[in-house]
């Protein structure tokens with residue numbers, strides 16, 4: 001072992017930046033933050049509109065699922081940020097925390113200390129909201145939250161149409177007393193530029209916080225049931241071991257965190273043996289229970305007089321953004337939307353609707369040659385679960401990912417109803433004044449069976465993989481409510497993989513909240529007096 005730190009945090013994404021920064025507030029603690037990717041100082045990271053230009057580049061882990069059995073065997077592209085800030089440097093910047101019911105359900109099902117009232121102080125501690133100053137928001141935290149300044153008239157028309165067609169309120173704060181309704185999204189930006197977890201937590205350098213980029217963690221080093229460090233490959237390909245005197249904290253995201261555990265011998269023992277990894281802790285839930293939000297895109301041509309973001313790459317818009325940080329390049333594409341129910345008897349919204357004044361289809365990989373808009377429906381209360389499993393003992397190979405998306409009939413029923421609901425919005429006033437012909441699914445797709453077939457052939461996801469190393473008992477979970485990995489001392493997880501079930505919303509704010517909480521759990525354990533670890537026994541029984 002070459003170097004010693006008190007804490008090693010693996011992964012500088014949403015959760016990892018938060019936990020590393022908070023732990024290093026105590027200047028006597030030496031913290032090492034290790035990131036496989038490099039800098040996030042790139043135009044396609046900073047300019048909000050450009051986020052999809054990162055896909056399939058070196059900023060992206062570029063995951064693809066295994067063939068999905070309910071989706072005609074399609075393999076689904078799943079980008080993941082590989083740079084400082086992780087996915088918060090790649091995402092669409094929507095700031096949503098989910099629904100109160102999500103957290104209260106976590107707590108009711110055994111995640112003690114994770115009710116909405118428990119987590120709210122951590123959301124507000126992390127937040128610096130430029131506009132809203134009430135008991136639901138923070139104004140002194142590191143994460144800047146604002147609204148885009150130049151919302152497109154198409155987005156505003158779709159908000160009004162949704163309120164009219166669906167009889168839901170216009171809501172200017174989905175993170176306040178109610179998540180229901182439609183309106184403009186809050187975003188993690190500052191003055192027209194993306195504000196990732198790196199900008200939030202790593203801007204001021206601390207002598208006791210070391211950040212190593214372009215360094216891949218291969219596995220956790222275990223010694224007699226304890227995590228004592230990590231094994232890494234540096235940018236030159238050298239393999240090195242680094243030790244942690246106190247704890248190792250995994251924050252490598254919902255795909256790579258369970259993969260790292262499995263490479264370290266922590267996971268379903270039979271599977272580990274089958275790929276040549278010696279099991280050390282048989283923990284069957286590692287990599288199981290993966291959840292994601294299925295998403296479909298309804299797209300429409302715009303009527304004459306509307307242009308949306310179609311001309312955003314014109315030089316004058318680039319100039320406007322470069323000089324004034326305003327205009328179309330500051331758009332996060334999904335500028336507005338909200339939370340709705342396909343069945344009014346549901347206890348909470350089951351869909352997030354997203355309005356974009358642009359043609360956004362197949363992850364932005366396709367273009368339409370006249371101005372267009374998108375109404376996307378994200379299924380925020382799904383049931384299906386997938387899994388993440390390493391495919392070999394080689395830590396440089398990506399694991400297999402299977403979402404098992406829309407595996408139940410009831411989920412497909414709700415998706416079909418969501419498509420019908422989106423069409424009601426498109427037909428309502430004032431949307432019908434800005435939207436022209438439907439591009440996808442297209443007017444010929446009308447029966448429920450045809451809509452379901454279209455969904456199977458085109459559904460994607462909302463980029464929110466979660467729950468693959470969830471809080472739960474050793475039988476069906478990976479970590480306890482203080483985020484300690486079962487069966488291994490000095491090892492925690494602080495990223496989206498610990499969510500017991502996926503929240504009804506976008507997952508960046510929650511991953512950051514988890515990082516904030518993890519730091520407090522670590523600090524509380526450090527402050528606690530040492531407890532005995534031995535047990536009494538009869539001398540003769542030894």
Ligand SMILES: Cc1cc2nc3c(=O)[nH]c(=O)nc-3n(C[C@H](O)[C@H](O)[C@H](O)COP(=O)(O)OP(=O)(O)OC[C@H]3O[C@@H](n4cnc5c(N)ncnc54)[C@H](O)[C@@H]3O)c2cc1C
Nearest residue numbers: 011013014015036086087091092093094217495496506508
């Ligand atoms: C295209 C896209 C759009 C999205 N839009 C939104 C949105 O608008 N709003 C929202 O709230 N959420 C959005 N999300 C989701 C949200 O950003 C993520 O859920 C959140 O950032 C996940 O945080 P995390 O800490 O779990 O993981 P990540 O942020 O993914 O961090 C994991 C980090 O670990 C690093 N890492 C992984 N393996 C290793 C290893 N072996 N060694 C060293 N480092 C490693 C990775 O490179 C990465 O930096 C989006 C995501 C994407 C990809």
